[in-house]
Amino acid sequence: MLKLQKLFALFFFFLMCCNSYSQDKTIDSLKVVLQNSKIHDTTKLRAINEVMDRNYTQDDQAYYTLNKMRGDLAQKNLKKSNSPELEKKYTLWLASYNTTLANEYANKQEIEKALACSDKSIALFKSVKAYNEMYSAMISKASVYAKFKQDEKAIPLIYAAYKYFEKDKANHINDLADASSALGYMHYDMNQHAKSITYYNDAIRYYKMAYAKNPSNELLYVISVNYGNIAFSYSQLKKFDKTIEYCDKGIEISRKIGNPTMTGILLTRKAYAQMQFEKYDEAEKLFKEVLSLKELELANNDVAIANANTGLADLYVKKKEYAKALPYADKGFFLSKRGGSVPLQTKTAKTIYDISMATKNFERALEMYQFQEKLTDSSQIEASKNELEQQQLKYNFEKKELNYKLISEKEKSAKNNWLIALSSLLLLILLGGFFYYRNNRQKQAIAVLEKNQIKQKLLITQMNPHFIFNSIENIRSLIYQNQNNDAVNYLGKFSKLTRQILENSNENYISLEEEVEMTENYLSIQQLLYNNKFIFSIAIEENIDPESVFLPPMLTQPFIENAIKHGLSNTTENGKIDIRFYLKEAKLFFEVSDNGKGFDNSQKSGTHKSLAMTITKERLVTYTKNHDFVVQTDNIIGKDENIMGAKVIFEIPYIYEN
Template identity: 30%
Template sequence: MFKGYFYLLFLLLLVKGNDIQAQDSVLVFRTLDSARRLPGDTGKVNWLIDKGRSLGRYFDKRGTENPFFQEAITLSLRMKYARGAFNAYNETGTSKRNKSEYLLAADYHQKAVKYAEEARNDLWLCIALNNTGVDYRRMDDQLEKAFDYHFRALQLAEKINDVRNICIAINSIGNIHLSTEKYAEAINHFEKALELERQSKNNLGVAINLGNIGYAYQGLKKLDLAIEYYKKSLAVNQQLDNSVGLAICYNSLGSVYQEKKDYARALEYLNKALEVNGNVDDKVHVAESYLNIGKLWSLQGKHEEARKYFMQSINLSLIWRFKYLLMEAYKAMAGDFKASGDFKHSMEALDKSLVYKDSLINEKSSLAWAQTQAIYEVDRKDNQIKSLEHDKQMSELRTRRNVVYTLSMAGFILMLGVGGFFYIRHRNLETKKQTLQLELRSLRAQMNPHFIFNSLSSIHRFIWSNNQEEASDYLTKFSRLMRMILDNTQYTFISLNKELESLRLYLDLEKLRCNDVFEYQITVADDINEEEVMIPPMIIQPYVENAIWHGLVHKSGRGMLDIEVTLKGKTLTCTVTDNGIGRKKAIEIKEKKGQTHRSMGMKVTEGRIDLIRKINNTKEADVTIIDLEDETGKALGTKVTLILPVEFIF
């Protein structure tokens, strides 16, 4: 519990800016309306970010989006203003983390990392990497990712000698070691951070690291050393007059004295924590103090006193809807009733604890679902902004080109007839090609929602079947695949290794979704450089999906899917072979189920191949499907051969 409190103090070091409490919502939105009438330049972006910071608490308390940050993001993307995009994404990520939306926070901070890298600004990159690490650390099951981000931040901060980010990274890595009970390594990192904080004369950082060292020694059962460091941290917090820090130290001292079975001193410090918590706005600390004192009385067999404090914690938690504390308080009360031999009331309290536990699990699943949808919407909006800006630039280029053509025609009036003929012919060919490209982009856009809808349905099924572990695993992989799809489908061609990477991730998801009823193998010819060969994105996946859901899932026994890629000249051949039930049997199954519609993915992909054939003016782009049978005519599966023209990077 102590670690959690010192973690809250640590977050104060990450958040820069002077947030103020807005008093009038009308004034806030009048300010935003006035901002929208300002000229769209870098000054406006910086003003929006400053306003968003100052009014951040206003929007956080209401659980709403900060429109100043959103406006800053939109304007920065239109202007291609890297600094504005970095600051807006970074601040929005921190705001999301303050509302415990850690998945969204990580997504925004990763975008900040991207723009810091584009700007080649090492300080920005340190800040964004540390913030992303904190987001993942708050997710509990993402500690490995958190470590990677903080380690990158530490290396970069040491390179540029930025003490603030060095301290943050070292402290964070220490906290990760605490979470994994590697206490000796944690102490080593906290002592390094402590020395740097002392050199920087940052007393808040000194207090945090002293307390964290105390927690690590408590984990090692070196209780006297733990008390020594807790008291050192307490002394610094008293100098700072920091109510939150004082409450944390008193609670920690109460915990360690309780572990030493010195119940009198434990009660003394817990009562001090309760007294200090009265000066803290967040009533969760008061409710927790009541709970800790109740546990202490229960350990001493003083059941009436214990239950009095348990009820005070419960009553306060009911008012402020602290579900986690309600679960813990009822659980502690159940144990107290059991210790006194009152098994009936013990069971009643335990039932209430389980009700709040189930509620917390459901809330966590719903939050993860909502954040995944929000990430999709944010990425879709960002891509729309980039697409509109690109179209605007293309329109300006076309306008300039037409002006040049007009002036050229006036200068060469004698060649008007011949020049006009070639100009009209060239323009018609360009227009036809652009039309085909737009149609191809439209078909790609149809392909992605089709796949995303199917995957979201699977996540929904896992959650409703209360299979939390598989749902979490599936959701993590799906989020990564969705990001890859959104990135890849911005381009007409992507490298073969990216296409195969997303295909492998898709197959892993389908294996999980189908309970491992099939295996797969992807073979790439030795003479192919996967990074140089460029193909249209998401072109193979529909045939793989068709093989799985119409061939392999209905097969009795282990299914096998073979994908083979070869290259001849500028023509790529991809063969997808399955040992499923065959097309005839699949059609019979569909008819029995009343399913007569044709696969959306197959239909869209055939349209894409037809357009690729037209754009490249070639007959080589083609797809053939062969039913595999033995000598008696028994179905052995299906073989799909996909032939595509390819591009090369070099």
């Protein structure tokens, strides 16, 4: 065993040395070591993981090559008959592989495959009760949604993870940092850059706390990434001095850990900021510094090199030096296509388009325009190679046809030339109108979503003063009755419940577990207020996971309050309130019943209304988009046809997170 440990240690020393020479040799050396049958497969998996973290980032293709090796090895061992301990280890490795694979598919714009891998990862972690890793994987899934502008699906995942990790901050500093960073990205994506910077700074603070406990280059790397994110947000706010400041902070760290990729990206971002101050010489010097980094060439890092080439091209375009700009733009375009970065391809294609228009190379300009058009259309992003070839053939045909017309109509009158020009202009106007219309539709959809979310929060805000007013009235009543001890006890519980309500007021959805906890606290307060004249029970159907079901907050409280206040109004003792959550035909239902006097005809017909119940019904109508939404009210009839109480039933809209 000791011999294997020494071999393992020497192996990593060799990898660290050879890394400065060639990244490809690192993987080749690893493959040689993995062929050693004396090394256990769990040790091999740790070796692959260590090489991924030490030598590469998620910007490197080699990172995903190693991930495939990790996944193949874990999958092979899971097919064998293992001890429960080994079975769990290989399951965890396979889950980690799927998390990374999801990120790879997301970078390639293959959302369905990315989400499938994320779901598989979450399921594997959950199967071995690795809940910490499961919630981390939920953050990774949220990042996939965010890359495809599906923020409404990403946000609940991030907040669910954030709440879980916040329960034990001391042991989840890294996870809280990841969640804060994800929230920073979400706000950046919604152009809320001030909030984005706040969350990124929170992430850095958590990462630094984690680094103080357990220093590692990986943590320094993510700190430098978040500095870069802050720099980019400041650039969107036109605060370019701040952009430069945070780029310098990130560069200092990336150089310290010897990460040329991050250094190159931050130098490029800093150069763009210098261009805004018209310090073109400083910017040119920074771009060329990136291109001179030999480590980037050895690592074949297309992202950083492509960014720098595109940056130099943009610089020369600003200086109107188009002949100097074009070679750099072409190289950036080639590298961005090879690396698969869609945003960078779009940016570089735009630069080539500008150069082509300025130099009157309209054929190349048309080619770049069509390329950008294809990238912005999500249905065409996933088109097959055959479709791309057909588009190329179509363009070649149109090009030849255009040349033929130009030659054959060379001597025609100016009237025909004007007709051709006007037709081309009309085509461009129609294309522009189409894209303008599509972008407006997307903005309108986003605006409707944000409006509905704001409306729900306003409705909850209206309910909070109503509840607080009633509770204060109850406290005042106890004081008037000289029940000071009860008043103090009531005030303590009321304070805790108020805090829960205020915290949940900012949420569109909370877990069923949190809703039940808040309801139990509320009922305990009501028992104290009514001198324990009633008991209560809360039941959740067995096939419902209260941690995985999320529903809008404060929907049930007004109906529970009504059952106590009106249903038990004639009861002095032995009152009973029963609450039940159950599923019926995949729909979640809430039921509250009491053993009081029941409904009279006016109440059953809906003439009795309270402010809280009116607001709640409006919220239910908004969530379900059903204006005919019905709250079912019935009397409970005994064997002798006497009224034994009343019950209220209605459907609750919910989200299920697997």
